[in-house]
Amino acid sequence: MGASLSNLGSNGSTIAPSLGDIPENCVARVFLHLTPPEICNLARLNRAFRGAASADSVWESKLPSNYQHLLRLMPEEQRCRNLSKKDIFAVFSKPLPFDDGNKQLWLDRVTGRVCMSISAKGLSITGIDDRRYWTWVPTEESRFNIVAYLQQIWWFEVDGEVDFPFPADNYTLSFRLHLGRFSKRLGRRVCNYDQTHGWDIKPVIFRLSTSDGQEASSECCLDETVHDDTYGNHKRGYWVDYKVGEFIVTGSEPTTKVRFSMKQIDCTHSKGGLCVDSVFIIPSELRDRKGGGFLK
Numbered sequence: 001m002g003a004s005l006s007n008l009g010s011n012g013s014t015i016a017p018s019l020g021d022i023p024e025n026c027v028a029r030v031f032l033h034l035t036p037p038e039i040c041n042l043a044r045l046n047r048a049f050r051g052a053a054s055a056d057s058v059w060e061s062k063l064p065s066n067y068q069h070l071l072r073l074m075p076e077e078q079r080c081r082n083l084s085k086k087d088i089f090a091v092f093s094k095p096l097p098f099d100d101g102n103k104q105l106w107l108d109r110v111t112g113r114v115c116m117s118i119s120a121k122g123l124s125i126t127g128i129d130d131r132r133y134w135t136w137v138p139t140e141e142s143r144f145n146i147v148a149y150l151q152q153i154w155w156f157e158v159d160g161e162v163d164f165p166f167p168a169d170n171y172t173l174s175f176r177l178h179l180g181r182f183s184k185r186l187g188r189r190v191c192n193y194d195q196t197h198g199w200d201i202k203p204v205i206f207r208l209s210t211s212d213g214q215e216a217s218s219e220c221c222l223d224e225t226v227h228d229d230t231y232g233n234h235k236r237g238y239w240v241d242y243k244v245g246e247f248i249v250t251g252s253e254p255t256t257k258v259r260f261s262m263k264q265i266d267c268t269h270s271k272g273g274l275c276v277d278s279v280f281i282i283p284s285e286l287r288d289r290k291g292g293g294f295l296k
Contacts, residue, residue: 019162027052032061034051035110049211057084062112063092063241064167065251071116073098073105074166085200094105095143103162104143108286115286118279119144120161125276126157135163141182141239142277151195152272155246156204160279161257168251172215172284173208173260178275179236191237196273199223204264206244222274239277258267 027048031039043053046111052058063085064070071079071088073096089112095104102122106115125148127133133153138146150156158175178192179199199222207217218243222235242262249256260279264271 005016009142013190017271022048024051024055026257027149028055031055031058035094036062036112037110051201054084054086059089064088064107064112064114066165066167067092069165069254070105071191078229091273092133101144102266108283111283111286112239113169113286115283116162117143118162118281119146120148120158120278121146123276123279124159126155127153137181137275139182144278147178148276150272150274150276152197152269152270156271156277157261159259159261159262161259162281163255163257165255166249166281168249170246170248170284171281172246172287173258174287175206175242175244175262176239176277176280177222177242178239178277180273182237187251193236193273196223196236198269198271199274201269201271202207202264202266204242204262206245206260206262208247208258210259211246212253214247214249216244218244265285 030222031042032051036041039053039058041210043050067088074091078091089107090103093106093109095106095117097104097121102119104119107113108115119142121144125134134153135149135151136146137149143148178194180193180196182191183191185188201221203221204221205219206215207215209215222240222242224235244260244262245255247258258281
């Protein structure tokens, strides 16, 4: 009876409840089941939704379970501030450089899952200091603004390692490569393949291993002429994501060490004309959902 009377207006008409009548703590409970973009859109509705969209309890559920271990990657001036959980998510949703700028970490803005990229500068590349073989090429096509370009070499080997507190997840590791040297001419992107050779003779071997004994490998000829649904008759002139394999992090160890490599060390022929951009470590579900376009 009392509830019914409370909904009566001064003229005796019934007042329909509105979104503004929903308590903020109830809205926050609903937000626990929504994605960050959905929460930000709903925050525009009214004051209750806006308040719930800033609640620490909501945004802590969107952060990785071990986000406290990732805070050390934030710039010192941000670490010293008393940031809300929403602010922390905002900082990590953009690429956060570390390890002298050779690595980047970010959270997927929809799922809050951890992604990482490692620059060619952070890899061990055989012959990289010899200008007869390799050169560094500045470019806007890399998130690190620079790639390693191979002119010609007989022994092709690239190795890397990362020791990091990855949250529990299933991850895919891949190399981002480009056949041919690209540049801009009169505002148009052009590619030169004069030095591109040797990648159709023997496959490149990709490998990874983890500190808990997991191993994976794959191989392929980078310059194969077999028709590809994504890249047409060949892969020249495109940035291609070459999957090395997957590994699982259970979260039982403080950090996971991952070693990875790609090699073509058959010295019966030379190879060249290849750009090495970076290595990506992405949750497998995200990579499968977004396909090759997730890289740039």
